[in-house]
Structure formats: structure tokens, C-alpha cells
Amino acid sequence: xxxxxxxxxxxxxxxxxxxxxxxxxxxxxxxxxxxxxxxxxxxxxxxxxxxxxxxxxxxxxxxxxxxxxxxxxxxxxxxxxxxxxxxxxxxxxxxxxxxxxxxxxxxxxxxxxxxxxxxxxxxxxxxxxxxxxxxxxxxxxxxxxxxxxxxxxxxxxxxxxxxxxxxxxxxxxxxxxxxxxxxxxxxxxxxxxxxxxxxxxxxxxxxxxxxxxxxxxxxxxxxxxxxxxxxxxxxxxxxxxxxxxxxxxxxxxxxxxxxxxxxxxxxxxxxx
Ligand SMILES: [Zn+2]
Numbered sequence: 180x181x182x183x184x185x186x187x188x189x190x191x192x193x194x195x196x197x198x199x200x201x202x203x204x205x206x207x208x209x210x211x212x213x214x215x216x217x218x219x220x221x222x223x224x225x226x227x228x229x230x231x232x233x234x235x236x237x238x239x240x241x242x243x244x245x246x247x248x249x250x251x252x253x254x255x256x257x258x259x260x261x262x263x264x265x266x267x268x269x270x271x272x273x274x275x276x277x278x279x280x281x282x283x284x285x286x287x288x289x290x291x292x293x294x295x296x297x298x299x300x301x302x303x304x305x306x307x308x309x310x311x312x313x314x315x316x317x318x319x320x321x322x323x324x325x326x327x328x329x330x331x332x333x334x335x336x337x338x339x340x341x342x343x344x345x346x347x348x349x350x351x352x353x354x355x356x357x358x359x360x361x362x363x364x365x366x367x368x369x370x371x372x373x374x375x376x377x378x379x380x381x382x383x384x385x386x387x388x389x390x391x392x393x394x395x396x397x398x399x400x401x402x403x404x405x406x407x408x409x410x411x412x413x414x415x416x417x418x419x420x421x422x423x424x425x426x427x428x429x430x431x432x433x434x435x436x437x438x439x440x441x442x443x444x445x446x447x448x449x450x451x
Pocket of ligand 1: 323360365418419
């Protein structure tokens with residue numbers, strides 16, 4: 180394991196970010212981030228979206244009396260299993276249960292800023308992506324991974340205190356039980372030299388540019404892209420990635436679909 184630059188450790192010691200969020204030193208940048216333009220254009224018509232790869236095909240409908248007489252069962256709650264790789268967590272879709280904790284977490288064998296645990300499938304893909312970045316001369320560091328419900332309580336409270344009210348904190352930090360970090364499938368990256376860690380200017384670093392271009396090849400999605408906070412509920416975070424598996428990430432990349440909500444046909448989640 181490589182040594183993490185002091186700058187990163189200092190940032191971590193300062194109170195660490197919600198996933199989400201610029202560190203205390205980045206308040207100004209964060210204010211700028213919240214002024215990102217509204218989602219540009221309307222989401223593509225549903226008919227243009229690729230069929231979600233992980234959904235089972237719809238059952239063939241029949242006109243038989245037997246079928247129509249069958250009592251109708253409630254529709255399955257799709258993408259709600261917190262242990263499934265297709266779970267969707269946003270401001271309208273809390274984890275169930277709220278204090279869910281994944282099993283099988285481990286520390287990926289990459290440069291990391293601390294106890295950044297991830298689910299095993301996510302950890303493997305992170306190791307592959309970090310190695311590929313290094314081959315291209317780009318140094319990445321893992322800044323944040325799994326956060327428990329209790330961790331998120333502290334993180335969210337920090338941002339409420341920092342901004343003075345919950346409404347402002349909600350633009351950069353998820354409430355406990357509503358964070359992707361609690362699934363073990365989401366993580367934040369930085370550049371190995373600590374440049375612009377967890378603040379707006381990270382998007383202009385080599386690390387951000389490389390991952391924006393290549394993350395999908397390893398099964399990852401840039402979860403909070405610029406200009407889509409009306410759908411995702413969060414300001415742009417060029418450092419926050421979510422493991423969805425290659426079958427989803429590559430289909431989305433090919434189609435140019437930027438958000439999981441659009442890809443899966445789920446409602447936008449601009450607020451709680
Ligand atoms: Zn994050």
C-alpha cells in the first residue's frame with residue numbers, strides 16, 4: 180500500500196466530507212457547485228432508453244380467463260434490495276432498513292486514505308481501475324468508501340452545522356439512511372497528490388478526467404454528474420463513483436444516459 184499524501188490526511192482530519200462534500204476549506208467552491216446549471220434539456224423519452232439489463236423480461240401476457248381471474252399482487256419493489264448491485268438509493272428511496280449494513284466488506288489493495296472499506300465486488304473493480312489508471316500515468320487515491328448509518332449521522336450533522344441549516348446541508352450530504360456510501364457500493368476518489376480533493380476544482384484534474392472517461396469500463400458510474408441535480412438531488416461530484424456492474428455501466432455509456440434514475444425509469448429525486 181502506498182503512502183497517502185499528507186494533504187489528503189489533513190483534509191480527512193478536518194472533518195471529512197460527506198461523500199459528498201467539499202471539505203470545510205472548500206465552502207466557496209461548494210457554493211459555486213450548487214449553482215450548477217439546471218439539468219440541461221429534458222430526460223430522453225423513456226422509449227429511447229435501453230432496457231435495464233438486470234431486469235427480468237416482462238412476463239408474456241395472456242388473455243386467458245385463468246390469468247385475469249388471478250388476484251393481482253403488488254408490483255415487486257424493484258431496485259430496493261440494499262444487498263443487490265442494482266439498488267437505487269436517493270432522496271426518495273431510503274435504504275430499507277434505514278440502518279442497513281452490508282456484509283463482506285474489505286479494504287481494497289489500492290492507495291487509500293484510511294479504513295475505506297468496500298463490498299468485495301466493488302473492491303475488485305476498484306483495484307482493476309486504479310491499476311489501469313496507474314498504467315496511464317494517473318495516480319488515484321481512495322478517500323472514502325463504506326459509511327455506516329452512525330457515520331452518516333455524524334457527517335450530515337457536520338454539514339448542517341457548517342451551513343447553518345438542513346436545506347443547505349441537503350445539497351451536499353445525504354441524511355443517514357439515504358446515502359449510497361451505506362451500501363458499500365459507492366466511494367470517493369482523489370488524485371494521489373491531493374490536488375483539489377473533494378472540492379469543485381477536482382473536475383479539472385487528470386484523475387477526474389481519466390475516471391470520467393474510463394470508469395464505465397470497470398463497472399462504475401459517475402453518480403452525480405454536472406447539471407443533473409434535478410434528478411439525482413445532489414450538486415455535481417466529480418469524485419463520487421458507484422459500482423453498478425459493467426452490464427449497466429457500458430450500456431449507459433453507449434446510450435449517453437447519465438443518471439441511474441433515467442436508465443432504470445425511476446422518478447427524479449430532487450428533494451426529500
Ligand atoms: Zn461520495
